[in-house]
Amino acid sequence: MNATVATEYTRSKIHPKKFALGVACASILMMFAAFTSAYIVRQAAGNWLEFRLPDIFYINTLVILLSSATVHGSYLAFKRGKTQAYRVLLVFTLILGLAFLALQYQGWQALTSIGVELTTNPSGSFVYVISGVHAAHILGGIAALIVAIIHAFALTHKVTPARKLRFEMTLIYWHFVDFLWVYLLVFFTLQQS
Amino acid sequence: MANVADKPLVHEDDLLIEEYGYDDHFHDHHHGDKFQSNFVTTYFFSQDHKMIAKQFLITGMFWAIIGGLMSLVFRLQLGFPEENMAWLKPVLGKWITVNDAGIGSLAPEFYYALVTMHGTILVFFVLTAGLSGTFSNLLIPLQIGARDMASPFMNMLSYWFFFLAGVVMFFSLFLNTGPFAGGWTAYPPLSALPQASSGSGAGMTLWIVSLVFFVVSVLLGGINYITTVLNMRTKGMSMWRMPLTIWAFFITAIIGLLSFPVLVSAFLLVTFDRSLGTSFFLSEIFIGGQALDHVGGSPILYQHLFWFLGHPEVYIIILPAMGIVSEVLSVHSRKPIFGYKAMVYSILAIAFLSFIVWAHHMFMSGVNPFISNFFVIFTLIIAVPSAVKVFNWIATLYGGNIRFNSASLFGIGFVSMFISGGLTGIFLGNSAIDIQLHDTYFVVAHFHIVMGVAAFFGMYAGIYNWFPKMYGRFMNETLGKLHFWGTIVGAYAVFWPMHYLGMAGVPRRYYRFDSFAAFGSFDLMNQFITIAAIITFGFQLLFVVNFFYSIWKGKKMTDRNPWKASTLEWTTPIEGIHGNWPGKIPTVQRWAYDYGKDGKDFIPQIQPVGADESKDEH
Numbered sequence: 001m002n003a004t005v006a007t008e009y010t011r012s013k014i015h016p017k018k019f020a021l022g023v024a025c026a027s028i029l030m031m032f033a034a035f036t037s038a039y040i041v042r043q044a045a046g047n048w049l050e051f052r053l054p055d056i057f058y059i060n061t062l063v064i065l066l067s068s069a070t071v072h073g074s075y076l077a078f079k080r081g082k083t084q085a086y087r088v089l090l091v092f093t094l095i096l097g098l099a100f101l102a103l104q105y106q107g108w109q110a111l112t113s114i115g116v117e118l119t120t121n122p123s124g125s126f127v128y129v130i131s132g133v134h135a136a137h138i139l140g141g142i143a144a145l146i147v148a149i150i151h152a153f154a155l156t157h158k159v160t161p162a163r164k165l166r167f168e169m170t171l172i173y174w175h176f177v178d179f180l181w182v183y184l185l186v187f188f189t190l191q192q193s
Numbered sequence: 194m195a196n197v198a199d200k201p202l203v204h205e206d207d208l209l210i211e212e213y214g215y216d217d218h219f220h221d222h223h224h225g226d227k228f229q230s231n232f233v234t235t236y237f238f239s240q241d242h243k244m245i246a247k248q249f250l251i252t253g254m255f256w257a258i259i260g261g262l263m264s265l266v267f268r269l270q271l272g273f274p275e276e277n278m279a280w281l282k283p284v285l286g287k288w289i290t291v292n293d294a295g296i297g298s299l300a301p302e303f304y305y306a307l308v309t310m311h312g313t314i315l316v317f318f319v320l321t322a323g324l325s326g327t328f329s330n331l332l333i334p335l336q337i338g339a340r341d342m343a344s345p346f347m348n349m350l351s352y353w354f355f356f357l358a359g360v361v362m363f364f365s366l367f368l369n370t371g372p373f374a375g376g377w378t379a380y381p382p383l384s385a386l387p388q389a390s391s392g393s394g395a396g397m398t399l400w401i402v403s404l405v406f407f408v409v410s411v412l413l414g415g416i417n418y419i420t421t422v423l424n425m426r427t428k429g430m431s432m433w434r435m436p437l438t439i440w441a442f443f444i445t446a447i448i449g450l451l452s453f454p455v456l457v458s459a460f461l462l463v464t465f466d467r468s469l470g471t472s473f474f475l476s477e478i479f480i481g482g483q484a485l486d487h488v489g490g491s492p493i494l495y496q497h498l499f500w501f502l503g504h505p506e507v508y509i510i511i512l513p514a515m516g517i518v519s520e521v522l523s524v525h526s527r528k529p530i531f532g533y534k535a536m537v538y539s540i541l542a543i544a545f546l547s548f549i550v551w552a553h554h555m556f557m558s559g560v561n562p563f564i565s566n567f568f569v570i571f572t573l574i575i576a577v578p579s580a581v582k583v584f585n586w587i588a589t590l591y592g593g594n595i596r597f598n599s600a601s602l603f604g605i606g607f608v609s610m611f612i613s614g615g616l617t618g619i620f621l622g623n624s625a626i627d628i629q630l631h632d633t634y635f636v637v638a639h640f641h642i643v644m645g646v647a648a649f650f651g652m653y654a655g656i657y658n659w660f661p662k663m664y665g666r667f668m669n670e671t672l673g674k675l676h677f678w679g680t681i682v683g684a685y686a687v688f689w690p691m692h693y694l695g696m697a698g699v700p701r702r703y704y705r706f707d708s709f710a711a712f713g714s715f716d717l718m719n720q721f722i723t724i725a726a727i728i729t730f731g732f733q734l735l736f737v738v739n740f741f742y743s744i745w746k747g748k749k750m751t752d753r754n755p756w757k758a759s760t761l762e763w764t765t766p767i768e769g770i771h772g773n774w775p776g777k778i779p780t781v782q783r784w785a786y787d788y789g790k791d792g793k794d795f796i797p798q799i800q801p802v803g804a805d806e807s808k809d810e811h
Contacts, residue, residue: 016343016344016421016424016425017343019420019423019424020343020347020416023419023420023450024412027454030451033455034454034455034458034459034501035458038458038497041491045494047488048489118465118470119469125465125471125473126473129471133461
């Protein structure tokens with residue numbers, strides 16, 4: 001039932017599903033572009049509470065960057081047939097992803113403790129909402145990672161086009177949400193300086 | 194796999210496809226033909242793009258009838274505010290209040306709910322899903338020579354998310370507090386404060402849930418359309434050989450994908466304001482004499498976000514209609530489309546400009562008048578690609594051997610409507626004139642003609658033209674022509690007078706005008722509009738009857754290419770099989786518009802270019 005017609009086609013250079021994922025990422029990016037432009041427009045209107053982003057968000061950025069490195073390492077190991085590294089690095093990625101979510105939560109608590117609550121001022125509300133929506137997209141990535149881990153441990157290590165495609169889709173999405181967070185952090189930092 | 198239903202057992206198209214086609218071994222796999230095995234997967238959870246197209250169309254028709262009936266109720270209120278509406282009580286229940294004398298009248302809050310629902314339903318459910326959903330699904334794989342969409346599963350999800358959105362919206366109509374009543378644009382504070390009006394509570398919650406489902410549907414569909422067009426064209430189908438329908442659907446999908454996520458952002462922020470006490474869009478507000486906690490929000494920010502979708506949305510509605518009309522006019526005037534590349538470039542230009550004109554909906558909302566200047570200029574520039582398209586349609590018709598059937602009549606009607614509505618757009622695009630005209634019936638007349646009626650005309654042209662492709666039968670021509678003449682006369686009768694109302698300053702969204710002495714002179718005109726609207730709606734019922742009658746009883750299609758069109762969809766077997774072509778998929782040898790070339794009536798796209806053929810000049 002779920003066999004897609006797309007797999008019948010081998011002529012095009014980029015796989016339609018991978019292309020579709022790219023289009024979906026562009027669409028997600030538009031949502032965050034809307035949030036950040038709303039931030040700028042609202043900031044220009046005044047009544048805007050200035051505050052410094054808690055340091056934990058910066059530490060957290062290292063965590064998510066590291067997770068991108070591990071998932072990429074796992075992908076290379078997968079292609080080269082190094083089963084051990086493939087599996088271990090994938091699990092590391094999942095742990096780092098979950099750690100990112102936990103640390104984001106710490107970040108929100110740090111915000112609350114400096115007096116910036118969700119409803120205090122739109123400047124803070126934006127940080128909560130934007131990072132919250134980003135975290136929701138990380139959750140999607142974590143779901144994909146869990147599926148990838150199940151595949152890594154349940155199946156014998158074989159590099160087939162279908163499995164390679166599936167892993168690449170997970171990889172692209174994870175890099176995307178990572179890049180998205182870096183964009184958001186740079187954005188917040190520049191706007192708040 | 195010879196096709197037994199076709200009269201000439203060996204069809205010329207089949208021979209061409211067999212000789213030059215591309216063998217993708219589709220039918221070697223067992224799911225190729227056994228894909229749809231039971232009743233449920235054929236008619237409900239179908240993954241076949243042709244069935245999904247029909248699902249979109251019939252669901253869209255259902256909503257068009259509901260939305261149309263709503264407009265009749267509020268038109269009755271506007272045309273005959275004194276009349277007894279007690280006869281509507283069995284349908285509308287408590288929203289008709291009957292006084293001691295037995296005179297029933299429409300509850301004012303429900304009037305707003307009707308206006309809001311009419312707008313939401315028509316804009317999103319009918320003219321986005323019903324139009325672009327139907328024809329993108331039907332035509333993209335067929336016209337580019339693909340077996341199906343890139344992901345048929347996602348395509349199925351796209352329909353069912355739309356269906357879910359419909360269920361939620363339909364449910365909201367029956368709430369005790371009524372559906373959302375703050376206008377289809379859902380501006381805060383009416384949308385952000387549950388206590389603002391009776392529809393702002395549960396009604397608004399369901400409205401927002403429904404529209405988020407709807408956006409999911411649009412995105413799943415759009416991702417599929419873009420991917421399919423870019424990755425799954427058959428051999429020889431270069432971008433410059435695509436029919437204009439495909440160009441239009443492709444660009445529409447891109448616009449949708451870039452603008453709908455912005456709407457989701459706005460909805461999310463509204464939801465936070467509604468439920469979690471943030472103040473994105475709410476500033477210092479007193480309600481019922483009580484000061485609210487919200488401070489520092491900006492309602493204009495919502496308008497920016499909303500119209501960043503809202504304006505591209507009108508092109509999401511009109512571009513597919515434009516594509517359909519280009520194809521229909523070319524086929525039925527037996528001439529190549531005039532200025533094919535100019536048509537494509539104007540679609541691209543309109544798409545680009547659609548993203549930088551949104552604030553022309555907000556000239557009077559308090560935005561900086563100097564910034565308005567930029568939006569005025571870009572808005573007026575849209576007239577250029579639009580005029581190019583109109584010129585090309587007329588030039589296509591000029592000197593053509595036109596078949597005046599239902600499809601081409603609606604195509605010509607589209608051009609007429611688009612000109613009439615487009616010209617008033619030039620008035621409204623000027624921020625200075627907008628001071629007088631904003632929020633009047635002039636605006637109502639403008640957008641109804643240019644994107645409401647015109648888009649409907651495009652849709653009808655498409656339905657009459659591709660009905661044989663969908664159901665293997667023709668719609669009744671006599672009823673079709675009657676439908677056309679009734680609709681074009683009726684639509685002008687409804688919307689033309691509204692321009693005069695608007696120029697005199699009659700505001701839209703008002704429940705009744707009898708307390709304004711200045712508008713008393715328009716009572717007869719309002720009655721005329723209401724009667725015209727009822728008659729026009731009657732003609733649409735004629736279409737619905739024709740549609741369903743023809744599915745089962747229409748004249749059977751005996752020739753697989755009844756319109757003598759050159760595009761690929763007419764090379765498939767009449768009964769429409771899964772995978773579209775029984776054997777190989779066709780290879781494309783030429784562009785889509787070889788009509789009347791070298792003395793030949795038409796040359797199909799699968800026909801190789803002959804040695805003695807004159808060179809293409811397009």
